[in-house]
Amino acid sequence: TWRVVAPAPDRPFPPHETWGRGALWGTQPLKDGRIYAYAAATAPAGARAADDEKAELLRRFGDWHDPVPGIIAATAPEEILRNDVYRMADPLPAFHRGRTALLGDAAHAMAPTLGQGGNQAIEDGIVLAHHVTPGRDLGAGLAAYTADRLPRTAAVVRKADRVSRLMSLTGAPAVAARDFLMATVSRLGPGLVLRTFDGIADWRPPGATYAAGTTEEAPGTRR
Numbered sequence: 001t002w003r004v005v006a007p008a009p010d011r012p013f014p015p016h017e018t019w020g021r022g023a024l025w026g027t028q029p030l031k032d033g034r035i036y037a038y039a040a041a042t043a044p045a046g047a048r049a050a051d052d053e054k055a056e057l058l059r060r061f062g063d064w065h066d067p068v069p070g071i072i073a074a075t076a077p078e079e080i081l082r083n084d085v086y087r088m089a090d091p092l093p094a095f096h097r098g099r100t101a102l103l104g105d106a107a108h109a110m111a112p113t114l115g116q117g118g119n120q121a122i123e124d125g126i127v128l129a130h131h132v133t134p135g136r137d138l139g140a141g142l143a144a145y146t147a148d149r150l151p152r153t154a155a156v157v158r159k160a161d162r163v164s165r166l167m168s169l170t171g172a173p174a175v176a177a178r179d180f181l182m183a184t185v186s187r188l189g190p191g192l193v194l195r196t197f198d199g200i201a202d203w204r205p206p207g208a209t210y211a212a213g214t215t216e217e218a219p220g221t222r223r
C-alpha cells in the first residue's frame with residue numbers, strides 16, 4: 001500500500017475509490033483543503049522501488065483516470081508512505097492472558113479494505129475501559145473484554161478479507177464479472193453497497209443507549 005497527504009488538485013474531483021486489476025486507488029478530501037490518497041497493489045513482501053516510490057506509483061497508476069496522475073505528479077517522493085499489509089487470518093485464542101491485554105492491530109491485524117483497523121482499535125479501548133474498572137476483579141474484566149471483542153473483530157477481519165480478495169482479482173473475466181456486479185448493485189441503489197457496513201458502522205459503546213436518529217449519550221454513559 002501507498003499513502004500520501006497532498007495538495008488538492010486544481011480541478012474539483014469526486015471522492016472515489018477505483019478498483020482496477022489487482023490494484024486500487026482512493027482519493028478523499030481532508031478538512032484542511034488537502035487530500036488523502038491511498039493505493040494498493042499486489043507486490044512481493046518487502047519489495048521497494050529501485051528508484052523511488054513516486055516513480056513506482058507513476059508506473060502503476062500514471063495512466064489511471066483524473067485526478068490520479070496529477071496527484072502523483074504533485075507529490076514529493078519522500079512524502080509517500082509505502083507499507084506491506086499483513087493480516088491475522090486465524091484469530092488469537094484470547095485477547096488477554098494474566099494481567100495483559102492486547103488491542104488494535106496487535107490483537108486483530110486486518111486488511112485495510114474496510115477502513116476498520118483503527119476503528120476497531122478505538123472500540124477495543126472503549127470496551128476495555130468499560131470492563132476493567134476499579135473494584136472489579138481484573139481477570140473477570142479481561143475475560144469479559146475478550147468475550148465481547150474477539151468474535152466481533154474476527155468477523156470484521158473475515159469481511160475485510162473478502163473485500164480484499166475481490167479487490168485483488170487480476171484475471172480479465174473475473175474482473176469483468178466483479179465490475180458488472182458492482183455496477184449493477186450500485187445502480188439498484190447506492191445504499192446496497194453500504195450494506196457491507198451493516199453490523200460494523202452501527203456499533204454502540206457498551207452502557208450507552210441511543211434514541212434512534214440521535215447521537216446524544218444516555219445518562220450515565222461512561223466517558
Ligand SMILES: Cc1cc2nc3c(=O)[nH]c(=O)nc-3n(C[C@H](O)[C@H](O)[C@H](O)COP(=O)(O)OP(=O)(O)OC[C@H]3O[C@@H](n4cnc5c(N)ncnc54)[C@H](O)[C@@H]3O)c2cc1C
Pocket residue numbers: 001002003038083085103104105106112114115116117118119120121
Ligand atoms: C493503507 C492503510 C489504510 C488504512 N486505512 C484505515 C482507515 O481508513 N480506517 C481505519 O480505521 N484504519 C485504517 N487502517 C488501519 C490502521 O492504520 C491500524 O489498524 C491502526 O493504526 C492500528 O493501531 P494500533 O495502535 O493498534 O497499531 P499501530 O498504529 O501499529 O501502533 C503501534 C505503535 O507501537 C509502536 N511500537 C511497536 N513496537 C514497539 C516497541 N517495542 N516499543 C515501543 N513502541 C513500539 C509502533 O511504532 C507504533 O507506533 C489502515 C491501514 C493501512 C496500512
